[in-house]
Amino acid sequence: MTVSPAAVETTAAPTEPDLRDLDRDVELAAVVRVAAAVAGVRCATVNLLDASEQHQVVPHGFPGSSSPREESLCAAMNTGGPQVQVHDDLAADPRYAGNPWVDGRRARVRAYASAPLVVDGETVGTICVFDEAPHAFAPDAGERLADLASVVVALFQRRRQARQLAALATASAAARDQARAAAGHAARSEAFTRALLDSLPVGVVAADAEGRLTLFNRLGREWHGLPERYAEQVGRARSTEDVVETFGLCAPDGRRLRPEEVPLARVYAEGRVRDADMAIDRPGHPLRVLRASGTPVLDARGRLTGAVVAMMDVTAQRELEARLREAALHDALTGLPNRALLLDRVGQALQVQARDGLPAALLYCDLDGFKAVNDTLGHAAGDAALLRMAAALRSVVRPGDTVARIGGDEFVVLCPGSATEDAARRLVDRITATLATPTDGGPPLRCSTGVALSRRGDDADSLLCRADAAMYEVKRSRRRPAPGA
Structure with missing residues (x-):
């Protein structure tokens, strides 16, 4: 079964796929380039399938386009279930020699290999590599492509989870502010919100309308080196410059962040922030690389009451990408x-x-x-x-x-x-x-x-x-x- 590209972004009813956003995804494009280098061919892409079309996103080595699903090599090769495909020459295979992507109507693909992208048990597309000339793929080419497919799926799942959790954190922060208006309900709401935020598998940081830090959930405290009672440390960070110094905020390459680059500060300056890279460099601890998304918190009249940022730990993923780049070169x-x-x-x-x-x-x-x-x-x-x-x-x-x-x-x-x-x-x-x-x-x-x-x-x-x-x-x-x- 295949699903709309929107299924990559949400678990609710499918919506219009945000393909332009995927085209700008730097990490996804990097994985596709690595796939071409590892396979030793010129072209690579991520194919996403919906009920009627195939969409080629982050294409490498060719322009990319959308085309009818019935013409898709990706769909044809996964009809019997998701599986890795490796073909040194499609023109020599009678099953695919007449496909428009092979016989010249759309392209003249000869060498072709693909691995399915399976999200929540459903095949949403493939990562594929190809060339217009026959190519003798290495014996482990399928395994390497399957490894890269797992990286792509992890990227999709992280995007979806980060957006859901950021929305949940925003809703929780708004509920916490509204609860303050009802003193009798405030304590129960605060405890519920705290328990909810502490159970999330992402770090959450919040600040008030003036940018003063007001909240770290459990993971946020652990990553920033804060104890459970962290009011004293947070109180010392009175400005963004203090935040950078107090918590060792830096770029993934170790460069100390400028105050205006901190994701929480960017929310106040830019509004919604998505997929911002940062890292925490604590003495005596390995560098932790995070992917942050943030949003302003508004009251019923649209007035700014604060900001919340959700952070996902992508250290292991970055290390895997580095190893893949090393292996490719x-x-x-x-x-x-x-x-x-x-x-x-x-x-x-x-x-x-x-x-x-x-x-x-x-x-x-x-x-x-x-x-x-x-x-x-x-x-x-x-x-x-x-x-x-x-x-x-x-x-x-x-x-x-x-x-x-x-x-x-x-x-x-x-x-x-x-x-x-x-x-x-x-x-x-x-x-x-x-x-x-x-x-x-x-x-x-x-x-x-x-x-x-x-x-x-x-x-x-x-x-x-x-x-x-x-x-x-x-x-x-x-x-x-x-x-x-």
Whole structure:
């Protein structure tokens, strides 16, 4: 069963889906970009299905659009229930070769993989990656995509929960203010409100019309390091500057927040605030990253009586996103940058050359005899040799240089700025000497290294190809018989 995209936002009756808001979701867009990088294809998107249409939100690598549900690959592949799909070439599969997204009527999708987005037991769509050319997906591509689907579902659920809880907190704060007008009912209402707020799985902070802090629920107290009786600490924070200093409020990157950036202060300045990132940096505690949404509290006449902010702990989610980004851009064995990150840094070096005239050197290093090591001593010995190669390359480069593993036994060293042929050759000699004299007791290693200096008009691929060709020339020269032999 599929539901409207509005089901992602509410558990009540479906309403018009706020697709423009989803298109601006920075975290959702980041997950989609990671999906494309992890799968090694050009395009990715989140597809949301309603009764009649498929909506492509946060598309990466293509414009995105809405289209009839009956044409949707996402809907067709999940007809028998939610499942991960991986297809190296849809055109070769008679079940999908005639689909408008495959045969050219809408697009010419060939490589395709998707994982369902299941919210509260109902499939609301998929996260999918695709390309116009066939592509051999890695064996674990489906599992990785399923992991990213769980991140997307968590984002949807967090959005829905944050809005529901913020509304509940606002209603509770308004009820608390109204209760003060009835002295006989005030104590019971206050106790109920306190119990209600303390039971919420989010932190809640409230302030009065002048911006003075008046309320922290249980989680809010714990996160800010307040005891249950917190009036004294709150009383010391008489201004937003005091709040920042007293509670260690900062941005997720650790930068101390400016007073006007604090979500509670923003409610007074801007009105409703949604999905604002912040963090709490308490001495002796790990950084806690929060996602805050706030709203002003108005009385029956529309006059401001205060503000309330609800905060969700997204620390674990941010850590997962960081690990996914790391996995997408680094080699799993050596921890070195992979081909995608290398090409990005080569592009940056070429931009520096175009602007300042400072060329870069690219060294393409291939570990000699690696296949024989794998075949005779096993893959564990091969992995050990690759790790030694990575360590040796790291030990001889400058801090600003990049050492990358781009596949198998092939490594690349990028030395940006003021490169010369002599400097590059000296670096090759240092690499050769380091590999020949291991410090860990292992056997000596040798690699064939090709050198290319960047030229104006180069792009990352052309520079890499010239260095690769130079490396193969070194290998061929070593196989030639000596003169007179």
